[in-house]
Amino acid sequence: MGPNVQIGNIYPQHYSRTFYDGMQAEGQDNIVNLVRCAWAGSQRYGxxxxxxxxxxxxxxxxxxxxxxLHMGMAGTTDIGGFAGGNPEC
Known part of the structure; x- marks a missing residue:
């Protein structure tokens, strides 16, 4: 699809689309999926x-x-992910 600098953040949208398509295939309507990251266009997949x-x-x-506000720019609120630990390991 292209180099990482162009498409690296599209994974969350594809994740949402996969979930959405699967729920549609099972006959679900009004699909909503709580996610911790998204990308431009992810809202169309619930x-x-x-x-x-x-x-x-x-x-x-x-x-x-x-x-x-940062999520609107970066596409995720799942920043950091962990508390504590040794980042040198």
């Missing part, structure tokens, strides 16, 4: 992006707003 569960605090709510 992708509803969420960041996962957060703590109930205004600080975390503020971070969610920032994460949502």
């Amino acid at each position: 992708a509803l992006v969420w960041s996962g569960d957060i703590h109930s605090s205004y600080e975390d709510f503020r971070k969610q707003i920032v994460a949502g």
Whole structure:
């Protein structure tokens, strides 16, 4: 399909499309799939992006707003993925 710099972020859209097509094949209508990453056009396949569960605090709510803005640019809120550990390993 092309070099990574052009198509590297399209995987989430294909994931959503595969889920959507499978649900349609099973006769489902009004398909919604909660995903933690998406890409331009993913919404046509019922992708509803969420960041996962957060703590109930205004600080975390503020971070969610920032994460949502970043998601609009980067296509994912699944940044980092892990807490702790040694990144040198």
